[in-house]
Amino acid sequence: MPMQLERVASPQTRPLAFAIRSERPSDRPFRERLLDAAMGPARKRKSSEKLRRGRLPAEGMAFVATLPDGTVAGTVRLWHVGAGNGPDGRPVPALLLGPLACDVSLKGLGIGTALMQTAMAAAAKSGCGAVLLVGDHAYYARFGFRQGLTDLLAMPGPYERERFLAAEIVPGHLAGAQGVLTAAGRRSHRRLEDASGLARIGQPHLRQGNP
Numbered sequence: 001m002p003m004q005l006e007r008v009a010s011p012q013t014r015p016l017a018f019a020i021r022s023e024r025p026s027d028r029p030f031r032e033r034l035l036d037a038a039m040g041p042a043r044k045r046k047s048s049e050k051l052r053r054g055r056l057p058a059e060g061m062a063f064v065a066t067l068p069d070g071t072v073a074g075t076v077r078l079w080h081v082g083a084g085n086g087p088d089g090r091p092v093p094a095l096l097l098g099p100l101a102c103d104v105s106l107k108g109l110g111i112g113t114a115l116m117q118t119a120m121a122a123a124a125k126s127g128c129g130a131v132l133l134v135g136d137h138a139y140y141a142r143f144g145f146r147q148g149l150t151d152l153l154a155m156p157g158p159y160e161r162e163r164f165l166a167a168e169i170v171p172g173h174l175a176g177a178q179g180v181l182t183a184a185g186r187r188s189h190r191r192l193e194d195a196s197g198l199a200r201i202g203q204p205h206l207r208q209g210n211p
């Protein structure tokens with residue numbers, strides 16, 4: 001995908017440049033470390049995780065934000081799910097977004113927004129009809145997410161209903177969709193992933209050399 005360069009002012013008013021690019025296998029330890037710092041260990045007990053575990057993100061729909069030195073400063077991924085069944089009884093295809101996070105020391109500098117815009121553009125380009133997530137409406141409303149679209153849907157585990165949001169890319173895509181979300185992504189073959197990028201997982205740290 002084309003690189004997208006953002007320049008924003010840091011709290012010290014020094015310019016901060018970052019780019020959004022597709023995730024690479026070698027980003028994994030840096031992404032995981034960033035997520036642990038941003039969300040804590042409870043992140044792995046979320047019901048969204050049930051839809052992600054053992055699956056790969058939707059192809060071409062995992063992105064990282066990087067600083068000029070290659071440091072991974074943010075992450076977002078999209079996952080194929082079935083959004084219950086439609087009025088015809090067939091599973092309704094959709095994408096689940098998450099986790100979204102940026103480096104805790106770089107909050108409020110536009111990284112989350114750039115990742116969301118990139119992810120939603122990729123979802124739209126893929127022909128997907130709707131994106132779902134569990135998150136703060138106060139943040140995600142600006143990207144078109146709202147609550148009413150998920151009234152007849154449920155996550156496969158505990159979650160806060162008011163945080164279960166959706167954005168329709170194709171208007172009416174979720175109309176009549178009801179039931180529990182199901183995983184629909186490609187199954188993950190961790191050994192393949194290991195071979196392509198996890199050799200460096202022994203000493204994960206956030207600073208990364210040239211990507």
Ligand SMILES: CC(C)(COP(=O)(O)OP(=O)(O)OC[C@H]1O[C@@H](n2cnc3c(N)ncnc32)[C@H](O)[C@@H]1OP(=O)(O)O)[C@@H](O)C(=O)NCCC(=O)NCCS
Nearest residue numbers: 038100101102107108109110111112113114135136138139
């Ligand atoms: C949520 C997160 C990804 C936002 O990324 P970011 O780069 O800090 O956000 P941006 O700079 O693009 O946007 C900042 C704006 O979002 C708002 N915002 C950030 N988190 C918010 C939240 N949880 N609820 C409401 N508004 C929020 C800020 O107040 C700011 O508002 P403003 O534009 O009116 O000043 C980031 O704060 C983060 O990693 N949080 C920890 C992990 C997390 O909570 N992930 C999302 C799950 S809901």
